[in-house]
Amino acid sequence: MKKLIVSAAIVLGSFSTFATPVLNANKELQTVNVQEEYTxxxxEEVPTAVKEALKKAYPEAVLDKAYVNPKKEYKLDITIGDKKGSLFADESGKWIQK
Structure with missing residues (x-):
């Protein structure tokens, strides 16, 4: 009888550990967007080297808009077929990863 009571106490005690509330830590995620100043x-003002690099890398691309920042880095908005995207290059026509 003693073993039965002890067994029952152990089983009932193990159920209470599953009933404890789970505390969720509220984590705040802060996103910072760094936007460089492109104008x-x-x-016509885009350097020839940049235009030639674009034509060489993407022959079917259409240059829609161009932007430049104070470091003379160019942001090129292009269209290839039905897809649009942006590329970055320096004034000598070398591609930049951003």
Whole structure:
């Protein structure tokens, strides 16, 4: 009888450990967007080296808009077929990963 009572106490005690509330730690996620200052330039003002690099890398690309920042890095908005995207290059036509 003693073993039965002890067994019952152990079983009932183990159920109470599953009933404890789970505390969720509220974590705040802060996103910081760093936006460089690009100003729009006319397509004619884009250096020839950048245009040639674009034509060589993406022959079917259409240059929609161009932007430049104070470091003379160019952001090129292009369209290839029905897809749009942006590329980054320096003034000598070398591609930049951003």
């Amino acid at each position: 729009e330039v006319k397509l």
